[in-house]
Amino acid sequence: MEKAPNGQPEKEKAREKGKRFAREFLAFLKRGNVIDLAVGIVVGGAFQKIVSSLVNDIIMPLLSLLGKQNLSGAKLVLRPAVVEAGAVVAEEVALMWGSFLQSVIDFFIIGLAIFVALRAMAAFKAEVDRRARRLFARKMAKETVGQEEANKRRY
DSSP, X not given: OOBOTTSOBHHHHHHHHHHHHHHHHHHHHHSHHHHXXXXXXXXHHHHHHHHHXXXXXXXXXXXXXXXXXXXXXXXXXXXXXXEETTEEEEOOEEEOHHHHHHHHHHHHHHHHHHXXXXXXXXXXXXXXXXXXXXXXHHXXXXXXXXXXXXXXXXX
């Protein structure tokens, strides 16, 4: 068995590296922000499905009423498909602008929801900070008055 420069066999050294990596990885996963991130990703994925359904099933059909066509399937054909003897020889080349429009609307709705959530969180944090400052000021004022009373009694 080949030994490392410090005399430890290579396999044991590799095993120790693997164990250390596993310990560090578990410590990383146990941090609160990693758990929060995982929850955020799951909730974000569910939210994305709701927004996609809203856009695909409600907004796009309403927009289609304006143009008298299904916008989700709207496209600009650059080169039509070539069909010979019932078989497609060359696929159609098209710009799928209706699908792109759906994605843009999805993006704006998700962006709006994130913006509103962040504003609400910032307002909440500002209110908590304001109340904490007020509470601290009251506490300091009471301690100051208490110290003054104690000083008067001493002299």
